[in-house]
Amino acid sequence: MNVPSDLKYTESHEWVKLGKNNETATIGLTDFAQEELTDIVYLDLPKVGDEIEAGTECAVVESVKAASDIYAPLSGKVTEVNQAVLDDPAIVNEDAFGKGWLFKIKLADPVELDELLSDSDYEEILSEKESQDEDEEEEK
Amino acid sequence: MRESLIFDLSSPGRRACSLPAFDAPAKPLTELVPQDCLRQHDADLPEVSEIDVVRHVTRLSQINFSVDTHFYPLGSCTMKYNPKINDRIASLPGFANIHPYQPASTTQGALAAFELLEQTLCAITGMDAFTLQPAAGAHGELTGLLLIRAYHTARGNPRRKVIVPDSAHGTNPSSAHLAGYHVVTVPSNNRGEVDLEKFRAVLDDEVAAVMLTNPSTHGVFETNILEIAAMAHKAGALLYYDGANLNALVGLARPGDMGFDVVHLNVHKTFSTPHGGGGPGAGPVGVKKALEPFLPVPRLKIVEREALSIERKNADASRFTLHAPRLAWDYDRPQTIGKMRSFYGSTGVLIRALTYILAHGDEGMRRVSEVAIINANYIKAKLKDLYDDPFPQACMHEIVFSARLQKKQGSSARDIAKRLLDFGFHAPTIYFPMTVPEALMIEPTETESRETLDRFIAAMRQIAEEITRNAETLHNAPFTMPVTRVDEVKAARELDVNFVKRDA
Numbered sequence: 001m002n003v004p005s006d007l008k009y010t011e012s013h014e015w016v017k018l019g020k021n022n023e024t025a026t027i028g029l030t031d032f033a034q035e036e037l038t039d040i041v042y043l044d045l046p047k048v049g050d051e052i053e054a055g056t057e058c059a060v061v062e063s064v065k066a067a068s069d070i071y072a073p074l075s076g077k078v079t080e081v082n083q084a085v086l087d088d089p090a091i092v093n094e095d096a097f098g099k100g101w102l103f104k105i106k107l108a109d110p111v112e113l114d115e116l117l118s119d120s121d122y123e124e125i126l127s128e129k130e131s132q133d134e135d136e137e138e139e140k
Numbered sequence: 141m142r143e144s145l146i147f148d149l150s151s152p153g154r155r156a157c158s159l160p161a162f163d164a165p166a167k168p169l170t171e172l173v174p175q176d177c178l179r180q181h182d183a184d185l186p187e188v189s190e191i192d193v194v195r196h197v198t199r200l201s202q203i204n205f206s207v208d209t210h211f212y213p214l215g216s217c218t219m220k221y222n223p224k225i226n227d228r229i230a231s232l233p234g235f236a237n238i239h240p241y242q243p244a245s246t247t248q249g250a251l252a253a254f255e256l257l258e259q260t261l262c263a264i265t266g267m268d269a270f271t272l273q274p275a276a277g278a279h280g281e282l283t284g285l286l287l288i289r290a291y292h293t294a295r296g297n298p299r300r301k302v303i304v305p306d307s308a309h310g311t312n313p314s315s316a317h318l319a320g321y322h323v324v325t326v327p328s329n330n331r332g333e334v335d336l337e338k339f340r341a342v343l344d345d346e347v348a349a350v351m352l353t354n355p356s357t358h359g360v361f362e363t364n365i366l367e368i369a370a371m372a373h374k375a376g377a378l379l380y381y382d383g384a385n386l387n388a389l390v391g392l393a394r395p396g397d398m399g400f401d402v403v404h405l406n407v408h409k410t411f412s413t414p415h416g417g418g419g420p421g422a423g424p425v426g427v428k429k430a431l432e433p434f435l436p437v438p439r440l441k442i443v444e445r446e447a448l449s450i451e452r453k454n455a456d457a458s459r460f461t462l463h464a465p466r467l468a469w470d471y472d473r474p475q476t477i478g479k480m481r482s483f484y485g486s487t488g489v490l491i492r493a494l495t496y497i498l499a500h501g502d503e504g505m506r507r508v509s510e511v512a513i514i515n516a517n518y519i520k521a522k523l524k525d526l527y528d529d530p531f532p533q534a535c536m537h538e539i540v541f542s543a544r545l546q547k548k549q550g551s552s553a554r555d556i557a558k559r560l561l562d563f564g565f566h567a568p569t570i571y572f573p574m575t576v577p578e579a580l581m582i583e584p585t586e587t588e589s590r591e592t593l594d595r596f597i598a599a600m601r602q603i604a605e606e607i608t609r610n611a612e613t614l615h616n617a618p619f620t621m622p623v624t625r626v627d628e629v630k631a632a633r634e635l636d637v638n639f640v641k642r643d644a
Contacts, residue, residue, distance in 0.1 A: 041632035064628045065571045067310070089633065 001126050002031045004097055008113070009122035012071045015097065022110050025074055028101040029061065029092060032126055037063040040089040045103055050078045052105065054112050059102065061092075074112050076105035142622055143199050147639060150186040156193060184639070203622050205566045211592050215538045215569035215581025216309065216357055218387045218409035225499060226412060226492035235491050240483040244468050250487065251467040255440050257424075257494040264497075264505070265386075265403050266396020267426030271435045272485040276416065277384065278311040279480065280404030280423025281351075283436065285319035286477045287402060287427060288349045288378050290434040294475065299348035299377075305334050307357045307573040309384055321348060328575055332358030332531040332540075334368060343375045353382035354389070354398065355536035357573045359516065359581070361388075369399025378402060378431075386410045387585070388513055388537035391506025401428045411493035420486040422493070436480045438469035511586035512537040515593060519582055522597045526604040530576055538583035542576050546604065550611030553578040556603055558625060559617035563599035 003009075008016040013033035017026040034040065042062040052058040057069035081103045085091050092100035107113075117125070169178065188196075205212065212219040230236065234249045244251060258270040274280040285302070292298045302316035303324045313323040324342050329335040333356065343350075350372045354362040362368070372379050381395040381403035387410045389395075395403045403426045407413045413422065427435065442465045469484075500508060513536055520529060520539040527541040543553040557567035557580070569581040584593060607614060616625050 039629040041629060062632075064632060066574055 001123070002097070003119050003123050003126070005119045007097065007119065008073070008116035009119065010071065010073045010117065011125060014070060014073045016073045016116055017101075018113075019104075022107065022113060024079065024104060024106055025076070026101050026104050027073060029070065029096055030122075031096045034093050034096045034100070037061060037068065038065050039063055040092050043086055043089050043092070043102070045081050045086065046078045048078050048081055051108075052076060052078060054109075054115070061089075070102070073116060074105065075108040077108070078103055079106050080104040143196070143203065145639070146186045146188065146193070146196050147184075149188050149192050149196060152187060154187045154189055154192075156188065156190040205561075210564060210566050211584075211588060211596055212566040213568045213582045213584050213596065214566060215359070215540065215583040216384060216572065217415070217569065218384075218406075218537075218583060218585060219415065219566075220387070220409075220412055220585040221587040222412050222414055222492075223496065223499065226495045229495040230488045230491040235487060238487075248467060250491075251440060252465070253491060253494055254484065255442075255465070255467060257490055257497075258440065260494065260497055261405065261424055261426060264390055264394070265381075265383075265405070265426050266394030267400075267403060268396075268429045269432045269435060270424050270426045271439070271480075272422065272424045272490050273436045273480050274404070274423040274425055275481045275486060276421035277382075277404060277406040277409075277423040278315060279421075280406075280425045281311055281315035281380075281382065282318055283423075283425045283477075283480050284380055284402040284404050284427075285315055285321065285349065286480075287425070287431050287434045288380065289319055289321075290475065290477050291378065291431050292348050294434075300346045301344075301348060303339070303342055303347055303350045303377075305352065305356065307332070307575050308351060309353065309357060309382060312351045312382060316349075316351065328356070328358065330531075331533060332356060332360045332575075333362050333364060336364055336367065336371075339368065340371065343371060343377070345376055347372075347375055347377040349378045349380045349402075351380040351382060352400075353385045354395070355385050355538075357385070357540075357581075358531055358576070359535040359538040359540050360531050360533055361536055365398045373399065384409060385537065388509055390509045391502060392509050396426075396428065402426070402431060407489060407493040412496045413489045413492040420489050422486045422489040424485075424490075433473065433475040434477050435473070436478060437471050437473050437476045438484065439473060440484075441468050441470035442466070443468045508586045509537070512584075515584040515586060515588060516582070518590075518593055519584060519597060523600055526601060527580065537585075538581060540573065540576050541580045541582070543578035543580055546607045546611070547578050549607050551607040551614045553580050555611075555614040555617060556580060556600075556607075559603050559606070559614050560599060561618040562620045563595075563602075565596055565599060 006017070008018065009030065010016075013030045015028050015030050019025060040061055040063045044060040046052055046058050052072040052075060054072050054075045056072055058072040059070035061068050061070055082101050085100055085102060094100065207219050207221055235253070238247050238250055254272055257272060261270045262268065271283070274283045289298050300322055301324050302321040303326055304312045304316065306325050306327050313325075316323050324347075326339050326342055327335050334352070350368070352362060352365075352368070354365055356362055369379050378401040379399055381400035383403050383405035386405060390410065405411070405424050405426070407422045407424065408415045444466045497505060516535050516537050516539045520535055523541065527543065528545050530540065530542050543551075543556055546552070546556065553570040557570045560567050568583075569579075571579055572581060573579060584596075603614070618624055
């Protein structure tokens, strides 16, 4: 599973790329999330100027399989929204960590950064998920 | 055969009827309607004869899957057969030809039927009062949550949060949100029930309500329901029952006895009224005594009961004792949340539900639930060696399988659902509940015979074998339908719901 080392992560499968001096952040969905969702058909993203609060739902992603909430990894004010993914949500499936970014924020509280997961923490969560599935199978 | 679009049947100038010459004073449209409200071009309408329309629509209806034509095991939807007697009774002129603006003195029969339905639903669910007004299940949810908000507000604090399990119907969090509440999700345990420890952790004095359905959407009975109710009530929260799964409980257990304070019912599920499809629906809401003052207006009120009691004691009709209460609409309810819908609800739908209940009687209604549970467990027992069965205990009226073993072989729940169409079965619910990967949620209902279930089981077993042999082949299923696999991604991404005539 692709988990770039220069990003931070959440348990709910968002990624965060920090800007200069940790004042800004770019936020997106992980490769794992887009794969689980399958083909994404619609995104409802916050608007520029919206205040979002860490840990609360701030956007919605819809695939042919399900509609899911996206949770704000950090609190802050939205400064930019990726119009390209609104026009063509398939970009998130094709390049979740790159062109498929969702929106950018100006951080309200840098202390929250301590709550985010490192790439190795996140990889651990993904591998636990996998081994859970396998354990269950062995029980059968 | 592919059915043409009605536009492709169009021929310039063809008409379905000829209208008589206009015999009233005429004025040009431009004098009657402001210029900016007028079309710039004529509407693109198909020009067809009446027989063209009738044949086109009849053919479409024949292509369609429906409960009247096919087994329809759509989980969480209770697609049971709608007995034709329901339509017959609802068509009686005393129900079908009345108008809501008629004086109540002229519609006493219909009002008595409403009153009887309210009492019957109270008896089935163990609640103290019912309103029949809400127009559908989700509308009932919103009504219920507004009642809960009014209840807490009257006690000084509307509270902020509503707890729903991770397996909840999507309408639960949506309704809570619409009623102004913040939604908190509580995870399920490995038996598919609410995780009590995690529930305790999110329960506090800002929780207005806990919304549950029992059996849960995992198709299993919430065995800790009494403890959940006690915990919720201790925190001052109310317990809300989503009636979507009541088909498992009628005559066997009552939400009111489990501690639920508010319930909504989906009469199109448990009580065999037609599934809306945009048509009229009904989502009656029942409450315990403490919430009764807040119910929507108008309420039915018994003006006189004794005065109009008619007892016939002559030889021909000595068996009949007719107690006819005189009923009226009561708007004088100072604590009401107001009106949720025009008048008093969808009369024709409510009469169908009452007919169904009376046709079965209390014993019959209990048999409905018992057979629904037996049918689901029969399917579970006959398929669990091939399809992963995530929860160990017996199921209630529906069974949730996971197609993850098939997914590993290269076919998804969607492929299985599509392939079932070739066998003449409607697909089960797939990818819900979201807590089960590759979910296949099958609800046979009590109306299916053992022979039908056996044919369905045989089809599911054959599909599992096909996947083991060559999973690839299922990717293009169905093969025998007028339309084979459609591109759902393209349809959703390039949403195009208007017909625009293109010049040839």
